[in-house]
Amino acid sequence: MTGTVMEIRDLHLRFPMGRSPADYVTGRPGRVVNALNGVSLDLIRGETLGVVGESGCGKSTLARCIVRLYTPSEGEIRFDGQDVFGTEQRADRAYNRRVQMMFQDPYSSLNPRMTTGQILAEALSVHKMRPDAKIPARVAELLELVRLSQDAQHKLPHEFSGGQRQRIAIARALAVEPEVLIADELVSALDVSVQAQVVNLLLELQETLDLTILFVAHDLRLVRHVSNRVAVIYLGRIVEVGDSETLFSAPAHPYSQALLSAAPSLNPDERGKAVKLEGELPSPLNMPSGCPFHVRCRHATETCKTTLPVLLPFKGRGEVACHHVEEINANA
Amino acid sequence: MDENTPILQVDGLNTTFHRNGRALPALRDVSFSVARGEVLGLVGESGSGKSVTLRSIIGLARRYGDVTGQVRWQGRDLVEMADRALRQIQGREIAMIFQEPMTSLNPLLTVGLQLEETLRAHTDLPRAARRDRAIEMLDLVGIPSAAQRLKDYPHQFSGGMRQRVMIAIALAANPKLLLADEPTTALDVTIQAQILDLILRLAQDMDMGVLLVTHDLGVVAQTCDNVAVMYAGRIVEQGLVRDVLREPRHPYTVGLMRSVPENLPPRTPLYSVPGVPPGLDALPPGCAFAPRCTSCIAPCSQDRPALSLITEGRQVACFNPVTKSQGNAA
Numbered sequence: 263m264t265g266t267v268m269e270i271r272d273l274h275l276r277f278p279m280g281r282s283p284a285d286y287v288t289g290r291p292g293r294v295v296n297a298l299n300g301v302s303l304d305l306i307r308g309e310t311l312g313v314v315g316e317s318g319c320g321k322s323t324l325a326r327c328i329v330r331l332y333t334p335s336e337g338e339i340r341f342d343g344q345d346v347f348g349t350e351q352r353a354d355r356a357y358n359r360r361v362q363m364m365f366q367d368p369y370s371s372l373n374p375r376m377t378t379g380q381i382l383a384e385a386l387s388v389h390k391m392r393p394d395a396k397i398p399a400r401v402a403e404l405l406e407l408v409r410l411s412q413d414a415q416h417k418l419p420h421e422f423s424g425g426q427r428q429r430i431a432i433a434r435a436l437a438v439e440p441e442v443l444i445a446d447e448l449v450s451a452l453d454v455s456v457q458a459q460v461v462n463l464l465l466e467l468q469e470t471l472d473l474t475i476l477f478v479a480h481d482l483r484l485v486r487h488v489s490n491r492v493a494v495i496y497l498g499r500i501v502e503v504g505d506s507e508t509l510f511s512a513p514a515h516p517y518s519q520a521l522l523s524a525a526p527s528l529n530p531d532e533r534g535k536a537v538k539l540e541g542e543l544p545s546p547l548n549m550p551s552g553c554p555f556h557v558r559c560r561h562a563t564e565t566c567k568t569t570l571p572v573l574l575p576f577k578g579r580g581e582v583a584c585h586h587v588e589e590i591n592a593n594a
Numbered sequence: 595m596d597e598n599t600p601i602l603q604v605d606g607l608n609t610t611f612h613r614n615g616r617a618l619p620a621l622r623d624v625s626f627s628v629a630r631g632e633v634l635g636l637v638g639e640s641g642s643g644k645s646v647t648l649r650s651i652i653g654l655a656r657r658y659g660d661v662t663g664q665v666r667w668q669g670r671d672l673v674e675m676a677d678r679a680l681r682q683i684q685g686r687e688i689a690m691i692f693q694e695p696m697t698s699l700n701p702l703l704t705v706g707l708q709l710e711e712t713l714r715a716h717t718d719l720p721r722a723a724r725r726d727r728a729i730e731m732l733d734l735v736g737i738p739s740a741a742q743r744l745k746d747y748p749h750q751f752s753g754g755m756r757q758r759v760m761i762a763i764a765l766a767a768n769p770k771l772l773l774a775d776e777p778t779t780a781l782d783v784t785i786q787a788q789i790l791d792l793i794l795r796l797a798q799d800m801d802m803g804v805l806l807v808t809h810d811l812g813v814v815a816q817t818c819d820n821v822a823v824m825y826a827g828r829i830v831e832q833g834l835v836r837d838v839l840r841e842p843r844h845p846y847t848v849g850l851m852r853s854v855p856e857n858l859p860p861r862t863p864l865y866s867v868p869g870v871p872p873g874l875d876a877l878p879p880g881c882a883f884a885p886r887c888t889s890c891i892a893p894c895s896q897d898r899p900a901l902s903l904i905t906e907g908r909q910v911a912c913f914n915p916v917t918k919s920q921g922n923a924a
Binding site for chain 1: 639640752753754755782783784785786787788790809810811812813815816817835836839840849850851853854855856858860861863864865866867870
C-alpha cells in the first residue's frame with residue numbers, strides 16, 4: 263500500500279520565554295523561541311524520510327511534535343486523514359501505538375531499574391497487545407527480532423553495550439506493532455561498526471514489517487544511505503526536500519549546498535573543496551526577516567532580506583525555498 | 595618546517611589501570627612521533643586507547659594508573675618527570691582541548707577570567723597585556739565582538755563558540771604541541787569544518803604540532819598528514835593519510851573504512867566488522883583482532899604481530915596484511 267500516511271501542514275511551535283520584572287514594568291511582551299516556523303511535509307507509506315540540519319534547527323522538535331510530546335502553536339498533523347491534535351484524537355492511545363519514537367541516548371531512554379523483559383512487557387500490556395499469558399512468548403519473539411539472546415530478558419540496561427541498548431529501544435518500539443517509526447539520532451552515539459549493525463537491522467525490519475521511518479540524524483553520509491527522500495531544515499523551516507540521491511548529488515538550495523559540502527569526505531584529495539559557510543545558526547529568539555538564511559548566504563539580495571521564500575517545485579526534482587534557485591543552479 | 599626533527603617522540607608507552615585487583619592494559623607499546631607543523635590523527639573505536647594516549651602523554655593518566663615507556667619532549671622524558679616540573683609544561687608547551695566544550699569550562703567564571711588565568715599561569719605578561727592578549731585570542735578563533743564577550747559566562751555561548759573558547763585558552767600560551775581529543779565530535783558539520791580549518795591554520799602559522807584524536811575517518815582525510823589506527827590499546831597501522839586511506843593494509847583499517855557509508859548503493863546493507871572489541875580484562879593471547887578478523891591465519895591466535903615497516907613510511911602490525919587487490923575487492 264502506498265500513498266501519504268502523514269501530512270504535516272504549516273506547523274509552528276513557539277516556546278514562550280519568561281518575562282523579566284523589567285519587562286513587566288515596561289509592558290514589554292515576553293520573548294519567544296520560534297522552534298518551528300511553518301513546516302509542511304508528507305510522509306509516504308513505506309519510505310524512509312531523512313531529516314537533516316544543524317543543531318537547533320528544529321529536527322528533534324519536529325520529531326517530538328509528531329509523537330505529540332509537544333503541541334504545535336499552529337498548523338496540523340494528519341495521520342490517515344485524521345487530525346492528530348483534534349479533540350477526539352487527543353485521548354486516543356491508538357495513535358501513540360501506531361507512531362513510535364526511538365531516542366538518541368541509549369543510556370537515558372531505558373529505565374535503569376527494569377530488566378529488558380519488563381521494559382518490553384510494559385509496552386505490551388500498556389497497549390493491551392497480548393493477553394497477559396501470552397506476553398512472555400511475545401517478549402522472546404521481539405528479542406529474536408532484534409537479534410538479542412534470550413538471556414537478555416533478565417538483564418538490566420547497564421549490562422548492555424550502546425548498540426545492544428539501541429536494539430532494546432527498537433524492540434520496545436516494535437512491540438506495539440507501529441506503522442511509523444521516528445528515529446531521532448538513533449545511532450549517533452555509536453561507533454561506526456556498531457552503527458552499521460543497527461542500521462542494517464533497521465533497514466531489514468523496515469522491509470519485513472512494512473514500516474515508514476522518519477530518520478533524523480546529523481550524519482549526512484548515513485542519512486544519504488538510508489533515506490529515500492530527504493528534507494533539509496534551517497531555523498525551523500524546510501528549505502529543500504526531495505529524492506535522496508538527487509539532493510545529495512546536486513543540492514539546489516544554497517544552504518543544502520553548504521551543509522553537504524561541509525561533511526568531510528574520505529578522499530584526502532578533496533581537501534579545501536567545501537563551500538565555506540560563515541557564522542552560525544542565528545538564534546531562534548531573533549529570527550532574521552525575510553529568508554532565514556540570508557544572513558549567511560553569499561547569493562543574498564535585497565529581496566531575500568524582506569520576503570520569505572516559499573517551498574516550490576524546482577525542475578521536477580523536489581521542492582526548494584529560495585528566491586534565486588534558478589540563477590544559482592543555472593550552470594549546474 | 596623541519597620534518598625530520600620530531601618535537602614529540604613517544605616510545606613504547608604502556609598504561610595500565612587497575613580495577614578490583616585486576617590489571618587492565620589500556621595502552622601497550624605505543625610509539626610514534628610528531629614533527630613541528632605536523633597533524634597526526636589517532637583513530638579507532640571507543641575504548642581503543644586514543645584518549646588514554648593523549649592523557650598519558652600530558653601526565654593526566656598517571657594519577658589513575660601506571661604509565662611506563664618514554665615520552666621525549668625537548669630532550670626530557672615526561673613519563674619520569676616530577677609533577678611539579680610537568681606542570682610547567684602542561685598548558686604552556688603542550689596544551690590540550692577536551693571533547694566536551696560544555697563541561698570543560700567553569701560555568702561560574704567568565705570566559706575572560708578563564709583565559710586570563712591561563713595567561714597568568716604561563717606567561718609573564720602584566721595585567722593590561724593579558725587582557726589584550728585575551729581579546730586577541732578570542733579574535734583569532736573567530737568570536738565576534740571579542741572585547742565585550744570577555745565578560746560573558748560559558749552558558750552565554752553556543753557549543754561551537756564554547757569549543758572556540760577552549761581552543762583560545764589552549765593556544766593562549768603559544769604551545770608547541772596541541773593535543774586535541776575529539777574537538778569537533780559534539781559539533782555540527784558546518785561548525786566542525788570551521789574549527790578544523792582553524793586548527794589547521796594555527797598549526798601552520800604557529801608551526802605547532804597537533805595530535806588529533808577522532809573516530810571520524812572523514813576528519814582524518816581532510817585534516818591530518820599522518821594517521822595511526824588503534825585497536826585494543828595498540829597501534830595496528832600507521833602511515834601517511836593518503837596512503838593509509840587509499841590502500842589500508844591492516845584488516846581492521848579495511849573494516850573501519852568499509853563501515854563508512856560512502857560510495858555504496860543506497861539502502862544496501864552496510865559492512866560491519868563481525869563481533870565486538872575485546873574487553874581489556876579478556877584480551878586474546880595472540881593478535882587482539884584475530885577473533886574478528888577475516889584474514890586470520892594460524893599464527894594470529896598464538897603470537898602477537900609487531901608493528902613493522904612493510905613499505906616506505908607504512909607500519910602495520912599483521913601477519914597477513916591485506917594486499918592492494920584484496921583491498922579494492924573489499
